[in-house]
Amino acid sequence: MTTTGDAPDGAGAEAGPAGAGRLAPLPPDRWPPGMKGALAALRPENPRHPYPSRAPGRPKGLNVLGMLALHPELARAFHTVNGPVLFATSLTVRQRELLVLRVAARRDAEYEWRQHVVLAGDAGIDAADVARIGAGPDAPGWSPLEAALVRAADELVADAMIGDATWAVLAAELDEHQLMDLVFTVGAYDVLAMALKSFGIALDDDLRHRD
Numbered sequence: 695m696t697t698t699g700d701a702p703d704g705a706g707a708e709a710g711p712a713g714a715g716r717l718a719p720l721p722p723d724r725w726p727p728g729m730k731g732a733l734a735a736l737r738p739e740n741p742r743h744p745y746p747s748r749a750p751g752r753p754k755g756l757n758v759l760g761m762l763a764l765h766p767e768l769a770r771a772f773h774t775v776n777g778p779v780l781f782a783t784s785l786t787v788r789q790r791e792l793l794v795l796r797v798a799a800r801r802d803a804e805y806e807w808r809q810h811v812v813l814a815g816d817a818g819i820d821a822a823d824v825a826r827i828g829a830g831p832d833a834p835g836w837s838p839l840e841a842a843l844v845r846a847a848d849e850l851v852a853d854a855m856i857g858d859a860t861w862a863v864l865a866a867e868l869d870e871h872q873l874m875d876l877v878f879t880v881g882a883y884d885v886l887a888m889a890l891k892s893f894g895i896a897l898d899d900d901l902r903h904r905d
Contacts, residue, residue: 717893719756720760720763725763726766728769731770742783775882779882784869784871784872789843791817791819792847795819796848806886846864850880851880
């Protein structure tokens with residue numbers, strides 16, 4: 695778990711117990727035709743939130759996309775879930791990014807952490823907030839709701855269930871759709887952390903050079 699605004703511990707690639715680099719992401723010029731539909735699935739029909747900027751210098755996530763390009767049918771299925779989690783969620787963008795970054799911190803998933811530090815910045819999550827996410831739900835400065843969101847991510851990662859006390863805080867302020875989006879956001883990014891680490895996916899240069 696990270697305790698600062700830096701990425702989780704790592705040498706630039708996600709590493710499982712047997713080391714990094716188990717699967718080699720495909721570069722864009724080798725993506726199969728099925729990736730076009732897989733990428734389209736990432737954009738829900740009725741987005742509530744903006745898509746990431748494509749300005750020069752922004753991280754493009756080519757290695758994670760290149761990983762998914764190895765299995766375009768799976769990529770399309772995952773994006774069909776992950777697109778709404780990202781862009782059609784009933785949570786605010788800030789709430790979404792608190793959850794994603796906490797999953798990345800708990801899983802020590804460097805790629806996921808670095809990518810979403812950038813997206814979190816778009817939502818106004820500053821360096822102090824990022825450090826607080828790394829420190830966890832008991833860090834000073836959280837509102838009761840945000841502390842409960844971070845704690846819910848911890849409980850879901852640890853036990854696959856939000857505890858009663860945490861649920862009570864969340865349910866007092868969030869509606870049914872928001873509560874469901876919370877659980878599915880944590881689940882989607884827990885799965886992605888598992889994939890990135892198990893397959894040994896290296897950081898893209900546009901992430902590595904943001905330090």
